[in-house]
Amino acid sequence: MGTGAEVRGPQGAATPEQGLLFTSDVPALEEGVGYRGPTACGAAGVTYRQLDYWARTGLLEPSVRNPSGSGTQRLYSFRDILVLKIIKRLLDTGVSLQQIRVAITQLRERGVQDLAHITLMSDGASVYECTSDDQVIDLVRGGQGVFGIAVGSVWREVEGTLASMPSEKAESPGTGDDELSQRRRARKTS
Template identity: 45%
Template sequence: MAANRYTRNIPLPGISDGRSGYRGPAVAKIVGISYRQLDHWTSTGLVVPSVRDAEGSGSQRLYAFEDIVRLKVIKRLRDAGVSLQRIRKALDEVVQRGLSLEELMLASDSAGNVIAVDDQQQAMDLLMSGQGVFFISIDPVSEEVSREVAAITPERAEPAVIMPLNRDQAI
């Protein structure tokens, strides 16, 4: 039987190796923000969905577990009064230093500065500085997200299966 010329293995835009992810509305609910706020944070590059980004009208972003943890950390910093500009600067520094959020704590001082803390001595130095400091340890945030994500079925980022048409079938 000859190959059907209508069925081709064409990669779809934004699809990355069949990983699983979570849609925006579910992510917004887990994080505790509106979908509109999630869309704003994504469109400004504060967070980028690592499974699949939107590619035009009607496509859906898919966020990985790590993206949700990052969003939850951002939300906690915002709740503590830290500006998005300072959060963005701190997260950019984490990336520039080659670290991941899971490897550190984030601290904010009374001036609203966000500091990535990756060892105990650095944390002690901050505490001893005499300023008011609060810390966000990422492990508990990750565990919280893990419990909340367990109730949601992730979606696979893979192309839809296209079934060939028989010549006898009407369109």
């Protein structure tokens, strides 16, 4: 992002200090738990058409279960939905989808726990990654930061939204990934 189209700190390097914008109280996530497309859309505030397009074009594919044929439901992880919400916020502030693709590619390489400690700043054209209050202040002073997204706050927002929504455990392939597969198996054994 930035002018070089990469996620980076304002001075090019991340500082290990965590300030008031950054929280350390990030809960552990349960592995293999996913949310179907409509639930992901509701939690992230995107349309199903956007979700489908982004999955087909590789912007954000579901990490719990990506469909391999008809009848298989996509399952999005908590992290996927967190990134969807960030994509939505960046789009709403005028950042181009091309810049968002670059940013998401960079963020995808980070662990989930690392995401909660990042603030994304943007001037509407470039996106900058900040990992300390000092970096945020430097960007604002330099006129580069017009708005910011504290990922830890988005994390808590998504977590609160998903708490009341249905989730499901991903099963290993061949064990009845979805209702359609279960019905087909039941017909064959009858």
